[in-house]
Amino acid sequence: MAQASSVESTAGRAFRRVMLAIDDSEATTRAAEYAKALFAGRATIRVVTVAQNPRTLLPLGATTQNFLASARDEIVADSRAALARIEAIFAGTKLESGLVDLSVHRGNTADALLDTASHWHADLIMMGMRQHRGLLRWVEGTVSEPVARRASCSLLLVPQDSRVPTDKSAQRMVFALDGSACSIVGLRTGLQLATPDTQLRAIYVVDRASHVMDGAAIDLLENVYLEEGCTVLERAARICAERGRYAETALIKTRKSRDDVPHAIVRDVQDWKGELLVLGTHGRRGFERWLVGSVAARTVRLADTPVLLVRDCAAMAATT
Structure with missing residues (x-):
């Protein structure tokens, strides 16, 4: 019990507003477990996912508009399912959550994450990462660099293949x-x-x-x-x-x-x-x-x- 109270008394001082950026990967699950172990009940946690704009993923044309609308609905539904899955991990814990739909807000994933973190005044961004391949599946390549370079707050990155348990704090x-x-x-x-x-x-x-x-x-x-x-x-x-x-x-x-x-x-x-x-x-x-x-x-x-x-x-x- 002493250990739990100590974490509660110290973790909140280090980070009070934790933004957990998620997708539908196993890496996200590990990050969510770790966020719960470190911050549940000790900091305000906001779970955020980004729904891609299908126009940036598919070729455009006059005959594709109906397909793009259907694809957008599917992408948004998948994003909401990812949010629901992570919210279940935090059952009993008060959470904030948000979905950034790039079909509406435009921009790219890195900008969406950085803008959300900035507007929400996050002092920590948490993400899962794929071993030896950068950050989340949707933050790989050109997206990971601007997130790491431009974030004004701290980052806590959790490997999908972490060799240590992610359901408890580090010893x-x-x-x-x-x-x-x-x-x-x-x-x-x-x-x-x-x-x-x-x-x-x-x-x-x-x-x-x-x-x-x-x-x-x-x-x-x-x-x-x-x-x-x-x-x-x-x-x-x-x-x-x-x-x-x-x-x-x-x-x-x-x-x-x-x-x-x-x-x-x-x-x-x-x-x-x-x-x-x-x-x-x-x-x-x-x-x-x-x-x-x-x-x-x-x-x-x-x-x-x-x-x-x-x-x-x-x-x-x-x-x-």
């Missing part, structure tokens, strides 16, 4: 840190989702891969990273201790060839049997912006656990 949480203020915001935010029994681990990755620099330059840069990493991890341990929590820390090094930071992060999470990975997504570190853009996207695609991407650094920093 082993990994924070991947760099030298930025936003990675510390990610740590502070993620800690609010931890229960008293959650084991914590903070890591800093030293990138030793050769890339385009010569050996001497790599060695010099590695020394800089090592010094920064020790400082960052000491601060992380201190932040946890101030909250009465212990976090083990580790400097992780990439291999010198055929390796990169995303693979190093995911390997460590797997080796430690982590159940939730937390990343601050506005990190900067010299030549490597390894918690931004394509690196964060690659880490998400590789991950076999839920991944929390903490966004909106300035707003969150003001609350810590």
Whole structure:
């Protein structure tokens, strides 16, 4: 009972308005289970689905109008069925829900999700994702990039093939840190989702891969990273201790060839049997912006656990 009350007292402070973006995939089911475990009764949850405009999916012509109208009705019906299926998972929990019909509102799926999250003032977007293939089936390809790049709030992505249970909160949480203020915001935010029994681990990755620099330059840069990493991890341990929590820390090094930071992060999470990975997504570190853009996207695609991407650094920093 103590564990449940702790989650209730902390999760609401981290995220109060959670938008769960759904489709009809199994990935959505995993995300819904996780949303229920973390936030049911502790935050306002809004379930949102997007009904595609059949005009963007089918060739147009004078003889296709009746078919397009029929297709739209079928798409909307499928979307409503998806909403009903997810609402059943939350039986007994108060939910908000919404369907964005692109036949009426125009635009594309990414814009629809971002606009809905913005107008509803969501501070977290939750989605399922297909393993190694990006986000939801309907957020793959060109849609996933603008959602990740333009979202002004945090994202929690849940793999369809997650190796950890998604019907309970994480008991082993990994924070991947760099030298930025936003990675510390990610740590502070993620800690609010931890229960008293959650084991914590903070890591800093030293990138030793050769890339385009010569050996001497790599060695010099590695020394800089090592010094920064020790400082960052000491601060992380201190932040946890101030909250009465212990976090083990580790400097992780990439291999010198055929390796990169995303693979190093995911390997460590797997080796430690982590159940939730937390990343601050506005990190900067010299030549490597390894918690931004394509690196964060690659880490998400590789991950076999839920991944929390903490966004909106300035707003969150003001609350810590």
